[in-house]
Amino acid sequence: MTTTTDTPVTAPAARTTPAKRPGGRQREGAAWVFLSPWVLGAAVLTLLPMAVSLYLSFTDYDLFNPPRWVGLRNYTQMFTEDPRYWRSVGATLTYVVIAVPLQLGIALVVALGLKSMRRGRGFYRSAFYAPSLLGASMSIALVWRALFNDGGTVDNLLGTGGWVNRPGWALFAVALLTVWQFGAPMVIFLAGLQQIPTELYEAASVDGASRWRQFLSITVPMLSPVIFFNLVLQTIQAFQVFTPAFAVSGGKGGPADSTLFYTLYLYDRGFVASHMGYASAMAWVLLIVIGAVTAVLFRTSRTWVFYASEGDR
Structure with missing residues (x-):
């Protein structure tokens, strides 16, 4: 006689959904x-003013009367009928090309010196950073104008005459004020240099690499993300420079429009001539140009910026 044992059939466990946290x-x-x-x-404070500015760029608005819609007239006048506009573009581009590389180069050299310094690093770091806190003020810009004016310190030392009164030299005086404010990128460079492993330099020294070869083969590649960060940041700031040019030229962009930077001319059109619609159009063109330049920098960074892993790109 055979006996069979019935095994109970268990139903599949029901799926449970995680309970919502109370x-x-x-x-x-x-x-x-x-x-x-x-x-x-x-x-x-940001989105609403931008929307209003975009609307005003298509209007004729003088700050006192209601805006009158004119379509693309401000933009066509800007590109085809305003020679001072193109002079402001040229002055700004020249300033960016001169000031940004000089500022970053000096900042990197000073950061390399501070990295190898054994004593007093904190004091010198603070001293070099101080101009970045003071340089954007109107008072420092006025002092800078006095230094480079006729009969000023630079004139007495070099005998070249006042730079701010000479069309070929006024822009360089403004650029030097920006270069003098190298403290902020210097601190960022110094932080990046301290993150480079010393073992790389020790191995290179054992292989007989010179200091210059170590700088090109180790420092620059390992520091390239920091260089790229400073380059983008300082380029954006350079396109928006206003206070030094206003102080040095007395708000006129002189002599001979040599310091008529883009933002200074925008201020003149908007708040001096009361052409706020035209100034709004200039502001939007500046925004588009800065965005395009930043995009180009990001695009080209793939060829020279080194990251620890490809996944970080």
Whole structure:
């Protein structure tokens, strides 16, 4: 006689969905409460003014009467009928090409010197950084104008006459003021240099590599992301330079429009001549140009910026 044992059939376990954490909605609401000042500030102080500026760029607006729609007239006048506009573009591009490489080069050299310094590094780092805090002020720009004016310190030392009164030299005086403010990129370079492993330099020294070869083969590639960061940041700031040119030229962009930078001419059109629609169009062109230049820098960075892993790109 055979006996069979019936094995109970168990039903498949039902899928369970993770239970929602209690109070999740409350935490999300609390997050939005804390973020609300930033969101409100971005909307009211950034997005709304940008939208109004875009609308005004298609109008004739003099700050006193209601804006009158003129379509693309401001843009066509800017590109085809305004020679001072193109002089401001030329002066700004010349300034960017001169000031940015000089500033970054001096910042890197000083950072290399501070890295190898054993004592007093903190003092010198603070001393070199101080001009970056003071250089953007109107008072320093006025002092700079006095230094490079006729009969000023530079004139007395070099006997070349006042730079700010000579069309071929005024722009260089403004560029030197920017170069003098190398403290901010210097601190960033110094932080990047301290992250480079010393073992790489020791191995290169054992292989007989000179200091110059170590700089080209180790320092520059390992520091390239920091160089790229400083290049983008300083280029954007250089396109927006205003205070030094305003102080050195007395707000006129002289002599002979040699310091008529883009933002200075924008200020002149908007707040001196009361052509706010035209100034708004200039502002949007500047925004597009800065965006395009930044995009080109990011695009070309793939060929010379070194990252630790390809996944970081």
